[in-house]
Amino acid sequence: MSGSDIAVVSAKGARRWQQGHPWIFRSDVVRRPDVPPGAVRVHDQRGKPIGVALWSPASEISLRMVDRDAGAILNGGWWRERIGAAIERRQSLASVANAYRLVHGEADGCPSLICDRYDRWLVVQMMSAGLEAFRSEIVAALQNLARPEGILARNDVPLRRKEGLAENVELLAGSVPEEVEVNEHGVRFLAAPWSGQKTGAFLDQRENRAYIGERARGRALDCFSYHGSFALHLAQRAESVVALDISGEALARASENCARNDIHNVELIEADAFDYLRARQRAGERFDTIVLDPPAFAKSRSALSGAIRGYKEINLRAMRLLSRGGLLFTASCSFHLTRPLFLDMLRDAAADSGRRIALRGLTGQPLDHPEILTIPETGYLKGALLEAVE
Ligand code: SAH
Numbered sequence: 001m002s003g004s005d006i007a008v009v010s011a012k013g014a015r016r017w018q019q020g021h022p023w024i025f026r027s028d029v030v031r032r033p034d035v036p037p038g039a040v041r042v043h044d045q046r047g048k049p050i051g052v053a054l055w056s057p058a059s060e061i062s063l064r065m066v067d068r069d070a071g072a073i074l075n076g077g078w079w080r081e082r083i084g085a086a087i088e089r090r091q092s093l094a095s096v097a098n099a100y101r102l103v104h105g106e107a108d109g110c111p112s113l114i115c116d117r118y119d120r121w122l123v124v125q126m127m128s129a130g131l132e133a134f135r136s137e138i139v140a141a142l143q144n145l146a147r148p149e150g151i152l153a154r155n156d157v158p159l160r161r162k163e164g165l166a167e168n169v170e171l172l173a174g175s176v177p178e179e180v181e182v183n184e185h186g187v188r189f190l191a192a193p194w195s196g197q198k199t200g201a202f203l204d205q206r207e208n209r210a211y212i213g214e215r216a217r218g219r220a221l222d223c224f225s226y227h228g229s230f231a232l233h234l235a236q237r238a239e240s241v242v243a244l245d246i247s248g249e250a251l252a253r254a255s256e257n258c259a260r261n262d263i264h265n266v267e268l269i270e271a272d273a274f275d276y277l278r279a280r281q282r283a284g285e286r287f288d289t290i291v292l293d294p295p296a297f298a299k300s301r302s303a304l305s306g307a308i309r310g311y312k313e314i315n316l317r318a319m320r321l322l323s324r325g326g327l328l329f330t331a332s333c334s335f336h337l338t339r340p341l342f343l344d345m346l347r348d349a350a351a352d353s354g355r356r357i358a359l360r361g362l363t364g365q366p367l368d369h370p371e372i373l374t375i376p377e378t379g380y381l382k383g384a385l386l387e388a389v390e
Pocket of ligand 1: 201229245
């Protein structure tokens, strides 16, 4: 005998969904469904159906709403339609890059599902128990829609533990190579689907790389370079580029990527960015173009104030290193450092820099990583283009 597949949620939980946010927390579930992870129907406390959700019994985020129609059946056709619409929204990107995100979780109505395209291969992340229950439908939909040569699950994400799921890397279909050549806006670099950061590369900075690349000149510096993907764009217009990272392994890749593009004006430096920026400032050096793309310093809300000090320090030092008219593209991918806090931090750094710093542009996430206004968790990347006017 099977239990009830109906979840009853509080007025607060129901209102959240009505206002465009799909998460319903454990504390807002008044009656828990009595079925394993998967799809459940959701009612409000008056018994009115409000939709269908993915059910994660072990998680604090117990329900992730996916459809306003409580009669919806999450079969193969449903997933094909949902994922197909997400892929359709990215059509225009195929002409500028062969790697981009096909599904950005909640932002595409597929909570806790990430799918990135790397040329002819797909890399997915399934980050909830309720979603995991539909693994075969999702894989079938992706095969049908994108016809990839292979699908890899990079499920080695700590988030899965909160869902009672194992962390692993698993081939779901076909085969996937160790390295894939990514081509974005005419620049080529290698992504590492099995072992690289995230799903193999930082696809979310694609448009920002082109944005500063088009404006680069003179002596350029790419701090936190990883595989050199900003540096490769800077090298197109700058005279010389320093690509800096604390990881020698990351720089070895950056070096291969330079060779791949026949680029010879990039110098690779293995160093701590904080030390390097301080030393260059002491030496009175100047750069005409600087990129700061650090890892998320604030991994949690409690780490925020320390993180802000870190962000401020590197930005302050970079501002001081700019030549007159020099450009700084600075980014933060910490979700907890909101856009207003990011700007406050830059204002603070500018105030201490002794320079007159103009804000030339603000950027966010590209088309394939949509930030949904009613779902703050879908947004995390902020960028600013600054110019040292004096
Ligand atoms: N700009 C890259 C992504 C950067 S990821 C891109 O667009 O693809 C962050 C990088 O910062 C990682 O490669 C990591 O090795 C490096 N890193 C972390 N802490 C650092 C530090 N203190 N100094 C220099 N590099 C650091």
